[in-house]
Structures are given as structure tokens and as C-alpha cells.
Amino acid sequence: xxxxQAVLNGDRLALSRLLTQVENDEIEGRAALIDLFPYxxxxxxxxxxxxxxxxxxxxxxxxxxxxxxxENKRVAIVAVDPSSxxxxxxxxxxxxxxxxxxxxxxxxxxxxxxxxxxxxxxQSTANMAQVFDAAGFDVVIIETVGAGQSxxxxxHLAHTTLVVEAPGLGDEIQAIKAGILxxxxxxxxxxxDHPGVENTEKALRSMLDLAHxxxxxxxxxxxxxxxxxxKQDSSSVQLWIPPIQRTVATEGxxxxxxxxxxxxxxxxxxxxxxxxxxxxxxxxxxxDALIREELVSRFRQDxxxxxxxxMLEKITQRxxxxxxxxxxxxxxxxK
Amino acid sequence: xxxxQAVLNGDRLALSRLLTQVENDEIEGRAALIDLFPYxxxxxxxxxxxxxxxxxxxxxxxxxxxxxxxENKRVAIVAVDPSSxxxxxxxxxxxxxxxxxxxxxxxxxxxxxxxxxxxxxxQSTANMAQVFDAAGFDVVIIETVGAGQSxxxxxHLAHTTLVVEAPGLGDEIQAIKAGILxxxxxxxxxxxDHPGVENTEKALRSMLDLAHxxxxxxxxxxxxxxxxxxKQDSSSVQLWIPPIQRTVATEGxxxxxxxxxxxxxxxxxxxxxxxxxxxxxxxxxxxDALIREELVSRFRQDxxxxxxxxMLEKITQRxxxxxxxxxxxxxxxxK
Numbered sequence: 001x002x003x004x005q006a007v008l009n010g011d012r013l014a015l016s017r018l019l020t021q022v023e024n025d026e027i028e029g030r031a032a033l034i035d036l037f038p039y040x041x042x043x044x045x046x047x048x049x050x051x052x053x054x055x056x057x058x059x060x061x062x063x064x065x066x067x068x069x070x071e072n073k074r075v076a077i078v079a080v081d082p083s084s085x086x087x088x089x090x091x092x093x094x095x096x097x098x099x100x101x102x103x104x105x106x107x108x109x110x111x112x113x114x115x116x117x118x119x120x121x122x123q124s125t126a127n128m129a130q131v132f133d134a135a136g137f138d139v140v141i142i143e144t145v146g147a148g149q150s151x152x153x154x155x156h157l158a159h160t161t162l163v164v165e166a167p168g169l170g171d172e173i174q175a176i177k178a179g180i181l182x183x184x185x186x187x188x189x190x191x192x193d194h195p196g197v198e199n200t201e202k203a204l205r206s207m208l209d210l211a212h213x214x215x216x217x218x219x220x221x222x223x224x225x226x227x228x229x230x231k232q233d234s235s236s237v238q239l240w241i242p243p244i245q246r247t248v249a250t251e252g253x254x255x256x257x258x259x260x261x262x263x264x265x266x267x268x269x270x271x272x273x274x275x276x277x278x279x280x281x282x283x284x285x286x287x288d289a290l291i292r293e294e295l296v297s298r299f300r301q302d303x304x305x306x307x308x309x310x311m312l313e314k315i316t317q318r319x320x321x322x323x324x325x326x327x328x329x330x331x332x333x334x335k
Numbered sequence: 336x337x338x339x340q341a342v343l344n345g346d347r348l349a350l351s352r353l354l355t356q357v358e359n360d361e362i363e364g365r366a367a368l369i370d371l372f373p374y375x376x377x378x379x380x381x382x383x384x385x386x387x388x389x390x391x392x393x394x395x396x397x398x399x400x401x402x403x404x405x406e407n408k409r410v411a412i413v414a415v416d417p418s419s420x421x422x423x424x425x426x427x428x429x430x431x432x433x434x435x436x437x438x439x440x441x442x443x444x445x446x447x448x449x450x451x452x453x454x455x456x457x458q459s460t461a462n463m464a465q466v467f468d469a470a471g472f473d474v475v476i477i478e479t480v481g482a483g484q485s486x487x488x489x490x491h492l493a494h495t496t497l498v499v500e501a502p503g504l505g506d507e508i509q510a511i512k513a514g515i516l517x518x519x520x521x522x523x524x525x526x527x528d529h530p531g532v533e534n535t536e537k538a539l540r541s542m543l544d545l546a547h548x549x550x551x552x553x554x555x556x557x558x559x560x561x562x563x564x565x566k567q568d569s570s571s572v573q574l575w576i577p578p579i580q581r582t583v584a585t586e587g588x589x590x591x592x593x594x595x596x597x598x599x600x601x602x603x604x605x606x607x608x609x610x611x612x613x614x615x616x617x618x619x620x621x622x623d624a625l626i627r628e629e630l631v632s633r634f635r636q637d638x639x640x641x642x643x644x645x646m647l648e649k650i651t652q653r654x655x656x657x658x659x660x661x662x663x664x665x666x667x668x669x670k
Binding site for chain 2: 041287291
């Protein structure tokens with residue numbers, strides 16, 4: 001029996017091994033993704049992003065606990081840590097707090113570190129989410145550290161993106177997050193028992209007003225035209241303004257309300273048609289990444305290494321510009 | 336006369352227009368890059384990165400002033416702001432402080448916002464640096480907000496990378512920067528008159544020890560093998576341990592010492608052979624990006640849009656996996 005079949009049958013050990021193959025982009029992993037693909041498309045992918053210190057991991061744990069124990073859903077967590085592009089090795093400290101979930105076979109937790117480019121990381125994360133989806137997990141939570149481009153990639157991957165803030169982060173730090181706010185479907189102020197929570201909420205609200213003027217509501221997931229078309233078709237479509245939810249994850253406070261806000265977002269996605277728009281956009285990103293990768297790998301096969309090296313040498317000597325070198329390499333290939 | 340010729344003759348207006356063409360990736364811009372390429376390779380590219388609130392822009396201004404007024408060098412500044420991938424529009428507030436340099440034709444300042452992917456931004460920045468290089472600017476300072484992947488890209492672009500810190504940023508914020516420290520050639524603690532400067536230096540020093548164990552010194556710019564070879568060739572090669580420099584940019588304190596540290600780094604780069612290693616690595620990144628772009632653009636020309644769309648539709652319906660779709664699209668192309 002292949003790992004794919006075993007995974008479909010609920011074998012945890014096979015799941016764990018397959019995830020490793022997929023994370024390392026092994027041939028077996030690629031084959032399994034093709035086998036499993038028909039079984040995907042059912043899970044609710046939830047992205048959770050926020051700066052270190054916002055208590056994001058505790059929050060993820062509480063969400064997982066609730067989905068598991070109260071709604072009896074199977075929950076997978078992919079914790080992505082792109083903080084160090086060089087050293088690798090995910091920060092696992094936070095996961096120590098997951099003891100509440102240990103031993104529960106309806107929960108699966110996986111940590112990933114950045115290997116190479118963030119583009120590659122997003123692809124790996126998407127692939128792992130697909131494996132969990134096929135394996136029958138109802139909810140896949142993808143947790144990332146707030147560090148720029150990675151949140152945007154998560155937003156393209158997730159159906160629902162939570163952006164986690166906490167009181168007491170300086171205004172200067174907040175300023176950089178304007179872009180991140182625009183990808184938020186739900187804003188969470190965790191550590192809401194800390195002083196300054198009112199200021200944080202006020203700041204978020206004014207940034208939300210900037211980030212979500214009515215005419216831009218639909219624009220942040222790409223396929224503007226499609227959404228606009230659907231908007232015309234259905235006069236009953238509501239707009240989604242990201243709600244701000246307060247939580248104290250360490251005490252489990254505000255979790256039920258957050259779960260309800262996420263559920264409302266799913267209803268919105270379904271009724272507005274945005275669910276399938278996001279699905280399609282996500283799959284298009286994935287398809288394009290695979291195409292790019294295949295093109296480059298074929299190019300590398302076609303162009304002898306020494307020809308490439310001699311071009312690079314000429315560029316270094318300023319005998320040839322990179323643009324000219326590409327033209328020569330491409331034309332040589334067609335012969 | 337073309338813009339390229341005018342730029343080589345020192346025409347500022349032509350320079351400004353050409354930079355716009357290059358930033359927008361217009362055909363004229365691409366042609367000019369090819370024309371100008373033989374004149375590049377002389378400028379010292381200095382990357383300056385740091386979180387908002389570290390006073391990075393003031394520091395860049397001070398460096399530019401010093402290079403200009405004391406060393407009589409021509410200085411260009413490219414200020415990159417990748418904070419908002421959606422709204423666009425570089426934060427120009429900081430540049431108000433550049434009044435000291437206004438009207439000086441030996442100084443040129445350009446702000447850029449993120450348009451689309453960070454990969455594209457790095458390419459644009461590299462191209463603009465090339466234009467400045469060809470235009471005879473001795474020093475090109477590339478300033479980025481510390482936000483993850485972008486620093487890594489700057490490190491690949493610059494000969495010397497300064498990472499700017501300031502006292503009083505929390506430990507949790509520091510933790511995420513471990514990866515960023517590894518790209519630093521010079522560490523700067525700006526606002527060194529603020530309380531907590533000793534703690535910041537202590538924290539940086541212990542992180543440096545982690546990030547730069549002796550055997551890894553040479554590894555952070557990719558071409559390990561080449562450097563290793565050169566290392567064997569020359570027994571006189573020193574190692575470079577990033578110095579920590581304290582500055583108070585608003586008062587011009589520590590600037591001379593910082594300039595000296597940068598000069599020592601240039602000496603190190605030259606003597607160790609690392610200068611040409613970095614040059615080559617940078618040009619290779621650029622060549623690869625151009626190759627990738629050309630491959631994708633040829634693919635788009637070859638594959639009819641409706642074939643691509645129908646593949647995407649089948650993927651969305653789970654009739655085909657992305658991997659299978661790529662195989663079909665590629666094979667169809669070869670016929």
C-alpha cells in the first residue's frame with residue numbers, strides 16, 4: 001500500500017512520513033500530491049499571522065482545542081517560521097504549550113522552517129495543507145510569524161486569514177503593518193487584558209478604514225473582474241468588513257466569539273461566491289509556480305553548464321549584459 | 336541623443352526619466368540597461384536595513400552627507416519601502432530630512448514602493464543601482480525597511496550591508512531578527528544616547544556569536560565553493576567579524592567611525608577576493624531572474640489563453656491535479 005492510500009485510510013505514521021516527503025519536495029511526495037489531489041478541496045484553511053509576542057501560538061492552540069472538543073472537527077496545524085532564512089529549524093518552544101492536545105489523534109501538528117526562498121516555502125505549505133485536506137482534516141490552521149511577504153502568501157493560501165495584534169506594540173511597529181491589515185479577514189487583539197487595549201483597537205479601526213474603503217473591499221484577493229461580475233449577478237451579496245475580536249488566549253477568553261466570527265466569514269465566503277474565487281486564485285498561483293519550476297528545470301537540462309558559466313563570466317567581465325546573455329542562451333536553445 | 340548617452344554625460348533630467356523607465360520595466364529602460372551595462376561595476380553598493388523607528392533614514396542621510404562633503408564622492412540613495420504590497424506609494428516623510436542635501440547635484444535620491452512581488456522589487460532595485468553606477472555615482476546606498484525577505488535580497492545586491500538597530504526594541508522583536516543579523520557586514524546601534532544601549536549591544540553580541548561561528552563566516556553569500564577555493568589559495572585571508580558601531584545620527588555622532596568601518600570592509604572584500612565573489616553571485620541572481628522571466632513570457636506566448644483557462648477549470652473541479660496540468664501544457668507545447 002502506498003503512503004497516499006494509507007493516509008486516506010487514516011494512518012498517522014504514513015501521514016507523518018508523507019509530509020516529510022512533501023516538505024522536502026521528494027519524487028514520492030510529488031507523486032502522492034497527484035494521487036491525493038482529487039480528495040482535496042473540503043478543508044477550511046485558516047491562516048493566522050502576527051508578530052512575535054502577540055500570543056499567536058496560544059491562540060492557535062485554543063482554536064484547535066475548541067474545534068476539536070466542541071465541534072468534534074479534525075484539526076491540523078502547520079506552524080511556519082520564516083524568521084531565519086539561513087539557520088533553518090522552526091522555533092518549537094511555543095509548541096510546548098500544546099500539551100492539552102497531545103495524544104488526541106484528531107489533531108496533528110507540524111512545524112516548518114524556511115528552506116531557501118519564501119516562494120518555495122509558500123509552495124511547501126500549500127502542499128502540506130493539501131495533504132491534510134485529503135487526509136480528512138476539517139480545519140487546517142496555518143500559523144506564520146508576521147514578517148512581510150509571507151503573510152501575503154498565506155492570505156493567498158487560506159480561506160480565512162486572522163491577523164493577531166496585542167496591546168503595547170509601538171506606533172512605529174504598527175505603521176509597517178498597514179499592508180498586513182489589508183489581508184485580514186478577522187482582526188484579533190489578543191492579550192486584551194493588557195493595558196492599552198483601547199488604543200490598539202482605535203488604531204486598528206482607523207487603519208481598517210484606510211485599508212478597506214468600500215470600493216476596494218473585493219480587490220485584495222486578485223480576481224477583481226470575476227468578483228465584480230458576481231457582484232452584478234447577485235444583488236444580495238453583502239460586503240465583509242473585518243471584525244475586531246478581543247481575546248485572552250491564555251485564559252480561553254473570547255475564543256467562542258472568535259470561532260463565531262470565523263463561521264460568519266465562511267457563510268459570507270459561500271454566499272458571495274468568494275470561496276470559489278479564492279479557491280481558483282489559490283490553485284492558479286500553485287499552477288503558475290509549478291509551470292515556472294518546470295520551465296527552469298527544462299532550461300537547465302537543455303543548456304550545458306559550461307555554456308551558462310561562460311556567459312556568466314562574460315557578464316562579470318562586462319563583455320555582455322545579462323539581457324544579451326539571456327537572448328543568446330534562449331536562441332542557442334531553439335537550434 | 337538617447338537617455339543612456341545623456342545619463343553618461345551627467346544629465347540629471349535624463350537620469351530621472353531613465354530611472355522611471357527602468358522602475359516601470361519599460362522597453363526603453365531595458366534597452367538602456369544593455370547600453371549602460373559596460374559602464375557598471377565601479378560603484379560601492381551599500382545596503383542599509385533596519386526596522387522602522389531605528390532612525391535608519393537619518394543615518395543614511397548622514398552617511399551621504401559625509402561621503403559627499405568630506406570625501407567628495409557622488410552619492411545616490413535608493414529608498415525601498417516594501418511595507419505595503421497593496422497600497423503602493425513610498426513613505427516619503429523621512430526624506431523631508433534630506434534638506435541638507437537638496438540642490439547638490441552630486442547627490443541623487445530616489446524612493447521606490449513595492450509593486451507586485453518582492454522578487455520584482457529586488458530586480459528593479461538592482462536595475463536602478465546599475466543606472467546610478469553607470470552614471471558615475473561612487474556610492475549607491477540602498478535603504479530598506481526591515482521586513483524579512485527584502486533584507487536578504489539587499490544583501491545579495493550590496494557589497495556592504497549595514498543592519499541598524501536601536502535601544503529599546505523588545506526582546507521578542509529581536510528574536511525574529513536572528514536571520515537578519517546573519518546578513519550584516521556592519522551592525523549599527525543608532526540612537527546610542529537612548530537608555531538600554533548596553534543591553535542592545537550585549538544582545539547583538541551574543542546573537543553575532545550564534546550567527547557567525549568561524550566555519551560559517553564565508554557561507555552567507557552563496558558561492559561557498561569558490562570562496563573555499565580562494566581561501567586555500569591565499570593563506571593571508573582574514574575573517575570578517577561584523578563590528579558593532581554606535582551612532583547618534585541626529586547629532587552626527589559616530590558617523591566618521593562608521594564610515595571607517597565601512598572602508599575597512601571594502602579593504603577586506605578586496606583582499607579576500609570576496610568582492611568579486613559577491614559581484615559574481617549578484618550577477619548570477621540577476622541572470623537567473625531574467626532567464627526565468629523570459630521563459631515564462633515565452634510560455635505565455637506559446638500556450639493559448641483558453642487552453643490555460645480550461646486546465647485551470649479542470650483543476651478547480653478536481654478533475655486534474657496541478658502537476659498533471661503542467662505535464663499536459665508542456666507536452667502540448669513541444670508539438
